[in-house]
Amino acid sequence: MRVRFSRGVLTIAAIVVVLAVAITVGLYNLLKQAKPFRQVVAGCVVRTPSGELNLDVEQAQISATIAAVAARRKLPERAVVIAYATALQESKLYNLNHGDRDSLGVFQQRPSQGWGKPKQIMDPVYSTNKFFAALVKVKNYRKMPLAEAAQEVQRSAGGYAYAPHEGDAKILAAAFTGRVPKALHCTYPAPTATPTTTPRPRAEEARRKLARALGSTAITTERRGWLVAAWSVAHAQEYGLRRVDYSGVSWRAEEVSDGWKPGGKSSTTEVVLS
Structure with a gap:
């Protein structure tokens, strides 16, 4: 037995199919043009021609501090590489309040071995200075294998x-010495405001903390400017910074993956924090 449909039913069915196709195509094009929603989670990424690394905020801050201390001491990049490799092995670039026996801090220095008091060692600026002070006493540390130079300091x-x-x-x-520009990008959720207070950037406070590690915060070379910019991005959440401008480009905390964009307000003589 054959089922016959009237011409009206067939017409309605055809209209429904056409509408369904049109809606599907419209939704596809709309979703294709729309930016995907991404939850902003605090974190950082380093991108250089040699590779890419993901960092927690604390790891980025420690990395920035080590580079700033090295710049203040006018040390070569090789010294910074040795310091990073040591810190990655000893603490994974975290300021640990525990370790083997009485080891503490980024470099797991031991108070009992003369590295300083526990409170001092837990200060990354202090502990980094102590590491570099020992490293520069190692003869030919720039030319020897990294592990040998690090071991001369750590005695591990x-x-x-x-x-x-x-x-x-x-x-x-x-990235953190500023040799590769725009290498560090971090994302931070928007600060939480209460009905009576709105978080404000504490740029001057940030500069004072940077000065403790770097000395003068004056921008004397473009590379130094990128060091200051990277330090500022790494510490932006701590000081409520939502934007860092340098050398005609701008970093913004709400940008999830786009990194530095053209349009910065500053030149190569100033890093602007806001």
Whole structure:
């Protein structure tokens, strides 16, 4: 038995199919043009020609501090690479309040071995200065294998363990010393405002903290400017900064993955924080 449909039913069915196709195509084009929603989570990424690394905010801050202390001491990039490889092995670039026996801090320095008091070692600026002060006493540290130079400072039970971190250390050094511009990008959720208060950027407070590690915050070279810019981005959440401008480009905290964009207000003689 055949089922016959009237011409009216067939017409309605055809209209429904056409409408369904039109709606599907319209939704596809709309979704294609729309930017995907992404939840803003605090975190950082370093991108250089040598590779890419993801960092927690604390790791980025520690990395920026090590580079700033090295710049203040006028040390070569090789010293920074050695410091990063050591810190990656000892603490994964975290300021640890525990460790083997009485080891503490980024470099797991021991108060009992003369590195300083516990409170001092837990200060990344202090501990980094102590590391570099010991490193520069190592004869020919710039030319010797990284693991040997690090071991001369640390006197670790497993000095061979520093070598595998050299590649990542070089990526970090290129970014945080400012040799590779625009290499650090961090994203931070918008600060929470209460009915009576709105968080405000504390740019001057940030500059005072930077000065403790770097000395003068004056921009004397473009590379130094990028060092200051990277330090500022790494510490932006701590000081309520939502934007950093330098050399004609701008970093903004709400940008999830786009990084630095043209349109910065500053020149190569100033890093603007806001």
